[in-house]
Amino acid sequence: MKYDYISLYNANKAFLDKHPLLKRATVLLNPFLTAFVSICYAFFCLYALRQEILDPKAKVALLFVPALAFLTVTILRLAIERPRPYNENGANIQPIVKKCRADTKSFPSRHMACAAVIAVTFLRFLPWVGVLLLALSLVLAYTRFALGLHYPSDLLVGEGVGLMIGCLIFII
Numbered sequence: 001m002k003y004d005y006i007s008l009y010n011a012n013k014a015f016l017d018k019h020p021l022l023k024r025a026t027v028l029l030n031p032f033l034t035a036f037v038s039i040c041y042a043f044f045c046l047y048a049l050r051q052e053i054l055d056p057k058a059k060v061a062l063l064f065v066p067a068l069a070f071l072t073v074t075i076l077r078l079a080i081e082r083p084r085p086y087n088e089n090g091a092n093i094q095p096i097v098k099k100c101r102a103d104t105k106s107f108p109s110r111h112m113a114c115a116a117v118i119a120v121t122f123l124r125f126l127p128w129v130g131v132l133l134l135a136l137s138l139v140l141a142y143t144r145f146a147l148g149l150h151y152p153s154d155l156l157v158g159e160g161v162g163l164m165i166g167c168l169i170f171i172i
Contacts, residue, residue, distance in 0.1 A: 005151055008039025009085065009093050012146055016096065027097060030143040033136055034111055040133065041066065041118045048125070061172035062121060069165040073110045073158060082107035084114035086148050095148025109150050109158030115140055124169045135160075 018022040045062060048054050054062065084106040086095040115137035123130030141155040 006093060009148060010172065013096065016146060023138065026143050026146050029139065030147055031143035032142065037115050037118050037133060039057045039125055061169050065165060065169045066114065066117045066121060067164050068085040069113050072112065072165060073108050073113040073161055076108055077105040081105055083150055084149060093148050097147045104149050107157065108161055109154045111144060112114050112137065112141055112155050112158030116159045117166040120163060121164025121169050128139060
């Protein structure tokens with residue numbers, strides 16, 4: 001079975017066009033979930049470092065592992081230089097939203113790598129929050145695809161990189 005991104009995206013877009021409330025929710029969820037995951041991580045870091053609830057190795061892991069995931073994905077994006085689906089060299093789709101920044105690289109997804117690594121970080125220290133964040137990362141993946149910002153492979157690889165690097169938190 002051949003994978004046809006344009007047909008898949010257009011079918012999803014047509015569905016959202018028929019359901020304006022769901023479309024609006026999808027548009028709003030993208031920045032909300034991104035901010036929510038980041039704020040959860042920032043508050044946990046501040047709390048954990050200030051309250052001295054972690055041993056020194058755990059503190060290093062808490063800060064180092066997510067930074068490593070972000071750096072790894074950034075380097076991969078620079079090396080691969082895959083265009084976003086809405087760019088001329090991409091699939092030439094009409095996105096629901098278009099990124100305002102000049103960041104035209106899409107593979108792998110930094111949003112997904114960061115969401116996944118933060119979720120796995122929480123799994124070590126606050127498992128119930130980690131499970132919630134993993135579920136929210138899947139919702140974020142859908143919004144990133146539905147809005148036309150990423151190919152599904154961008155999202156899968158980003159999530160995979162984040163999960164793999166996040167597992168270092170249990171080793172350190």
